[in-house]
Amino acid sequence: MTFLLLATACFPTVTATDTADTADTGDTDAEHTGGETGAPPVVGTFEKYKTDSTASLRGVYSSGSGVYLVGSRGTAWVGSASDGFEAFDVPGELAGVDLNDVWGSGKESSLELVVPADQGWVGIYSGETWVTHMTGGRDNRAASATSATDVYVVGDNGVMYFDGASWSLIYDAEVELYDVCAYSGGALVVGAEGTVLSCMSSSCSELDSGRSANFRGVACNDDGEGWVVGDQGQALSYDGDDFKSVGTEIDTTLNAVFMDGDEAIAVGNTGVAIKYDGDDWLPMDVDTDQNLWGVHGVSAANAWTVGDGGVALQYKD
Numbered sequence: 617m618t619f620l621l622l623a624t625a626c627f628p629t630v631t632a633t634d635t636a637d638t639a640d641t642g643d644t645d646a647e648h649t650g651g652e653t654g655a656p657p658v659v660g661t662f663e664k665y666k667t668d669s670t671a672s673l674r675g676v677y678s679s680g681s682g683v684y685l686v687g688s689r690g691t692a693w694v695g696s697a698s699d700g701f702e703a704f705d706v707p708g709e710l711a712g713v714d715l716n717d718v719w720g721s722g723k724e725s726s727l728e729l730v731v732p733a734d735q736g737w738v739g740i741y742s743g744e745t746w747v748t749h750m751t752g753g754r755d756n757r758a759a760s761a762t763s764a765t766d767v768y769v770v771g772d773n774g775v776m777y778f779d780g781a782s783w784s785l786i787y788d789a790e791v792e793l794y795d796v797c798a799y800s801g802g803a804l805v806v807g808a809e810g811t812v813l814s815c816m817s818s819s820c821s822e823l824d825s826g827r828s829a830n831f832r833g834v835a836c837n838d839d840g841e842g843w844v845v846g847d848q849g850q851a852l853s854y855d856g857d858d859f860k861s862v863g864t865e866i867d868t869t870l871n872a873v874f875m876d877g878d879e880a881i882a883v884g885n886t887g888v889a890i891k892y893d894g895d896d897w898l899p900m901d902v903d904t905d906q907n908l909w910g911v912h913g914v915s916a917a918n919a920w921t922v923g924d925g926g927v928a929l930q931y932k933d
Contacts, residue, residue, distance in 0.1 A: 656865070656896075656898050656899060657898065658898070658899050658900060658901045659891050659893065659898045659899070659900060660891060660900045660901070660931050660933060661900065661901040661902075661903070661931065662889055662900060662901070662902045662903060662904075662921055662929035662930065662931045663903055663929055663930055663931075664903040664904055664927060664928070664929045665697060665700070665701070665928050665929065665930060666700070666701070667685065667693050667695075667701045667926045667928050668701070668926070669687070669691055669693065669926035670925055670926050671687040671688045671689055671691035671926055672687050672688040672909070672923070672924045672925070673685050673686070673687035673691065673693075673909065673910070673922035673923060673924075673926060673927065673928060674686060674687050674688070674714070674715065674716045674717060674909045674910055674922070675687075675715070675716065675717035675718035675719075675731070675909070675910040675922070676718065676910045676911065676912050676920045676921065676922045676928070677718045677719065677720030677729065677912050678912050678913050678914055678918070678919065678920050679720060679722065679723035679724075679727065679914075680723055680914045681696075681723040681724055682694055682695065682696060682723065683695060683696055683697075683701075683920055683928075684718055684720060684729065685701070685718075685922055685928055686715035686716075686717070686718045686731055687714070687715060687922070687926075688714045688715070689712065689713075689714065690706060690710055690711040690712050690713060690714075690715060691703075691715065692704050692705075692706050692715065692731075693928075697930050697932075701928070706731070706739060706746070707739055707746045707748045709737050709739075709748040709750075710731065710733050710737055710739050710748065713733045713734045713735050713737060714733060714734045714755075715731050715732075715733050715739075716732050716733060716734065716755070716756065716757050716758065716771075717731070717732050717757065717758040717759050717795075717910065718730070718731050718759075718910075719759045719760050719761050719767075719798075720912075721761070721762075721763065725744065727741065727744075728740075728741060728742045728761075728763065728764045729741040729742075730759040730760075730761050730764070730767055730769070731759070732756035732757060732758060732759040732769050732771065733755075733756060734755040734756070735753065735754075735755065736750050736751050736752045736753045736754055736755070736756065736773065737749070737750060737751075737756070738751055738756055738759065738767075738769055738778075740764050740767070740778075741764075742764035749778070749783065751769060751773055751776050751783050752773040752776075752785075754771065754772035754773045755771050755772045755773075756769050756770070756771040756772075756773065756776075757770060757771040757772075757793065757794055757795070758770050758771070758793075758794060758795045758796050759796065760796045760797050760798040760803060761798050762798050762799070762800060764780065765778075765779060765780030766778075766779070766780075766798065766817075767798075768796045768798050768803040768805070768815065769796070770789075770793040770794070770795065770796045770805050770807075771793060772792070773785065774786075774787050774788040774789045774793070775787035775789065775793065775796070775803075775805055775813065775815055775820055777815075777817050777818070779817065784817075784818070786815060786816075786817070786818055786819050786820055787805075787813060787815065787819070787820035789807065789811075791807050791808040791809050791811050792807050792808045792830075793805055793806070793807035793808075793811070793813075794806055794807050794808070794830070794831065794832045794833070795831075795832060795833045795834045795872070796815075796834065797834045797835055797836040797842060799836050799837065799838050799839065799840045800838050801816070801840070802814060802815055802816045802817075802840060803815045803816075804834050804836050804840060804842065804844075804854070805820065805834070806831035806832070806833070806834045806844050806846070807830070807831060808830045808831075809828055809830065810825045810826075810827040810828045810829060810830075810831065811825075811831065812825045812831065812834075812844060812854075812859075814840075823859075824859075825844065825852060825859050826859055827850060827852065827859075827861075829846045829847045829848055829850045830846050830847045831844050831845065831846035831847075831850070832845060832846045832847070832869065832870060832871045832872070832884075833845045833846070833870060833871055833872040833873040833882065834873065835873045835874055835875040835880065836854075836875070837875065839856060840856055841854055841855050841856050842854055842875055843873045843875055843880050843882070843892075844859070844873075845870035845871075845872070845873045845882045845884075846869065846870060847869045847870075848867050848869070849864040849865075849866035849867050849868055849869075849870060849884075850864075850870070851863075851864050851870065851873075851882060851892075851897060862892070862896075862897060863897065864882075864890055864897040865897065865899075866888060866890065866899075868884050868885050868886060868888045869884050869885045870882045870883065870884035870888070870890075871883060871884050871885065871907070871908060871909050871910075872884075872908070872909060872910050872911045872921075873911065874911045874912050874913055874916075874919060875916075876913065876915050876916035877916070878892075878894040879891065879892055879893060879894060879916035880892040880916065881900070881911055881913070881916060881919055881921075881931070882897070882911070883902075883908035883909075883910075883911045883921045883923075884907070884908060885907045885908075886905050886906075886907065887902045887904045887905040887906055887907075887908060887923075888902070888908070889902045889908065889911075889921060889931075891916070900931065902921075902929065903929060904923065904925075904927045904929065906923045906924040906925045906927045907923050907924045908921050908922065908923035908927070909922060909923050909924075910922045910923075913931075917931075917932065917933035918930075918931070918932050918933070919931050
């Protein structure tokens with residue numbers, strides 16, 4: 617397979633502090649409880665911010681000094697809760713295709729981004745410069761990395777690995793793959809029919825999740841331990857050896873998960889968001905009923921989620 621690398625446009629940085637003073641709408645009382653007697657307490661509120669977009673936003677990276685959003689038809693935004701959002705330019709190869717995820721690290725002059733896209737494109741931003749990569753003709757759905765020279769991308773091409781110089785197909789999947797989480801020494805990949813893969817830079821092996829549900833999202837720490845979420849509200853914890861189902865009390869599809877130490881936040885269809893407090897998954901109040909596709913934060917107390925209809929929401933404890 618031949619891979620094409622094209623140097624392209626520059627990327628603006630944002631220095632505003634990611635701190636919300638006001639929002640368009642939303643309930644700011646994070647302490648109220650559900651309407652039914654005995655319902656679990658609502659543990660936080662996601663408040664909506666205006667992006668002037670109707671695109672489906674698929675990925676979010678919160679750097680602490682700026683929030684980066686990507687979505688359908690080449691949509692890309694950068695901003696903060698206090699200053700609002702503005703569009704930013706992406707390379708021409710990405711301008712008209714769906715941008716399906718964004719992985720990020722660092723901020724300002726040390727910012728790195730990886731953006732997987734349809735039609736086999738991946739954009740990597742590092743050193744204040746974009747480079748676009750062609751990994752094959754099929755769609756790339758998700759990306760994760762430890763740096764811009766240790767990148768995993770998953771999608772219709774399978775599992776692709778980039779070492780900073782060239783791409784390799786390290787797993788040719790027979791099922792759809794939806795998400796990936798990289799850590800020091802490897803990555804976890806999830807997909808349809810209960811698929812969980814443990815990958816290194818040269819190969820992947822299948823893990824037995826004990827489930828047949830489609831897994832849509834994965835998050836992990838630097839030891840490769842973490843969470844897998846998916847259809848019917850499935851949430852599995854993974855300790856590096858075994859999977860354990862942890863009840864969420866919902867049956868809605870969960871599309872993404874973010875973890876911070878012992879805590880985690882998962883989001884899904886129809887505006888569902890739940891937070892794991894170290895013991896239980898508890899509901900969050902969300903100012904939308906749109907499907908939510910991505911979640912990321914600087915901590916479990918300061919996180920963003922994005923979804924259909926240009927929706928971008930912040931939770932801040």
